[in-house]
Amino acid sequence: MIRAEHLTMIYGKDFKAVEDLSFSIGKGEIVGFAGPNGAGKTTVIKMLTGILRPAEGRALINGFDIQKEPLKAKASFAYVADNPDVLLQLKGVEYINFIADIYKVPDEERKARVPELAERFGILDALDTPMREYSHGMRQKLMVIAALTHNPPAWILDEPMTGLDPSAAYELKQMMREHAAKGNCVLFSTHVLEVAEKLCDHILIMNHGHSLYQGTVDELSAAHPGKDLEEIFLSMIDHRSTQEEEK
Secondary structure (H helix, E strand, C coil), X not given: CEEEEEEEEEECCCEEEEEEEEEEECCCCEEEEEXXXXXXXXXXXXXXXXXXXXXXXXXXXXXXXXXXXHHHHHHCEEEECCCCCCCCCCEHHHHHHHHHHHCXXXXXXXXXXXXXXXXXXXXXXXXCCEHHHCCHHHHHHHHHHHHHCCCCCEEEEECCCCCCCHHHHXXXXXXHHHHHHCCXXXXXXXXXXXXXXXXXXXXXXXXXXXXXXXXXXXXXHHHCCCCCHHHHHHHHHHHHHHHHHHC
């Protein structure tokens, strides 16, 4: 459903933010995308969603090349960016309807889906309030609701739980599980390894634009006996950083 083939992004003349990254996510899978700040996670997500054009390689969403068939590809995924501070002059319901209009969501469908999502996130009563009056967490909830209104098969979420209260974070994780159980897929980036450990079918760890690991948490733990996931992650990042410094 989501496939990255040899993705490379170069900033300036020669800085490779991402180099030759490939992975795939199939139906029914939840994949966690982990790595330290500056690892290249957001750059990868922006290439997958068509915000950035890769220097090399390609990204396919549900079989559609994001560069060659952008409208078909974008219609088949939900995207939540890492910054919820957009169009703050709009009321919450106005922003949701704006996004729903872009995706041509029928009125009947949005009338049924939006209140359900807003109720689950606990902001139903705030939809008529301008977003500039929202807290960061409320804006994050609204971004998720708007992105999911057209109910696409693939979800691509960049740090979606940042700023969410425990109740909302729990609901989002439940939504991810429900979505995957229907044969869809979810890719989300996170700094919280415990979330990836409990929620994901697979994890993808990267640093300095390179893939360090792709596989299950159980396989990763088995390869590093006696260490918890955080210790494994830190040792992998330190090892990669040492290699980069030696070059």
